[in-house]
Amino acid sequence: MRIDDNKCIACGACLPVCPMAAITLEDVAVIDHDECVDCGVCSRSGLCPVNAFVQDESEWPRSLRSVFSDPTSTHAQTGVPGRGTEEMKTNDVTGVFKPGSIGIALEFGRPGIGTRFHDVDLVAQAMAKEGAQFRPENPVTFLMEDTATGKLREDVLNEKVLSAIIEFTVPIENLKSVLAILPNVSQQVQTVFSVECINVVEPDGSVPMDKILEDMGIARYPNGKTCLGLGRRPVEGDN
Numbered sequence: 668m669r670i671d672d673n674k675c676i677a678c679g680a681c682l683p684v685c686p687m688a689a690i691t692l693e694d695v696a697v698i699d700h701d702e703c704v705d706c707g708v709c710s711r712s713g714l715c716p717v718n719a720f721v722q723d724e725s726e727w728p729r730s731l732r733s734v735f736s737d738p739t740s741t742h743a744q745t746g747v748p749g750r751g752t753e754e755m756k757t758n759d760v761t762g763v764f765k766p767g768s769i770g771i772a773l774e775f776g777r778p779g780i781g782t783r784f785h786d787v788d789l790v791a792q793a794m795a796k797e798g799a800q801f802r803p804e805n806p807v808t809f810l811m812e813d814t815a816t817g818k819l820r821e822d823v824l825n826e827k828v829l830s831a832i833i834e835f836t837v838p839i840e841n842l843k844s845v846l847a848i849l850p851n852v853s854q855q856v857q858t859v860f861s862v863e864c865i866n867v868v869e870p871d872g873s874v875p876m877d878k879i880l881e882d883m884g885i886a887r888y889p890n891g892k893t894c895l896g897l898g899r900r901p902v903e904g905d906n
């Protein structure tokens with residue numbers, strides 16, 4: 668995204684809507700292009716009285732920013748809009764999760780902090796070592812140069828997006844080691860991520876992952892989220 672200097676009247680109306688706080692006011696409004704995730708919110712908000720926002724066509728790998736950050740964008744290769752397949756959020760409507768396995772989604776980034784792909788890469792590689800089978804139709808999987816190792820392509824690592832989701836399955840016996848290493852991995856990333864798990868309920872109504880979670884002292888929150896990693900970005904005036 669860029670601002671047309673010749674149009675901007677420095678009214679400041681756009682500053683509060685940017686989820687990355689990437690717009691500052693000088694003689695005219697200025698966008699920090701390294702922080703901007705091309706989400707399009709500033710433009711779509713309609714707040715600019717002079718229509719100064721311009722979204723130019725981006726080249727690879729910059730083009731990934733809008734694909735992952737702008738919900739009106741669709742991933743060209745996968746046809747998936749936004750960040751991931753979100754199959755787990757729709758309660759497995761296509762039956763991809765099988766008895767004996769656990770589906771796991773890790774959601775990186777939030778408004779205010781976003782995520783760079785080098786953090787996604789670090790966690791994906793850690794999960795691959797735990798036997799993760801990455802979902803092929805997920806946009807992050809598409810960026811992997813090797814799905815066996817979880818390694819992402821080198822040229823995308825510095826790209827910043829509002830949010831990205833890794834989706835994978837592991838055998839249920841691997842759930843414990845996956846959950847055990849995530850707190851350590853979260854200390855190494857410069858963003859937040861949440862962890863979601865799904866498994867097929869037994870015919871008697873019991874939930875296979877419950878015993879593992881109980882043994883680890885982890886409470887299960889149906890449809891809940893727990894963020895790991897850094898907190899929100901400090902703002903001026905915070906102690």
Ligand code: SF4
Pocket residue numbers: 668684685686687688689690698702703704705706707708709710
């Ligand atoms: S496109 Fe999004 S991140 Fe970039 S300046 Fe506009 S609101 Fe901020």
Ligand code: SF4
Pocket residue numbers: 670674675676677678679680681682695696714715716717718719720
């Ligand atoms: S809302 Fe438009 S005119 Fe006002 S500061 Fe932002 S870009 Fe400039």
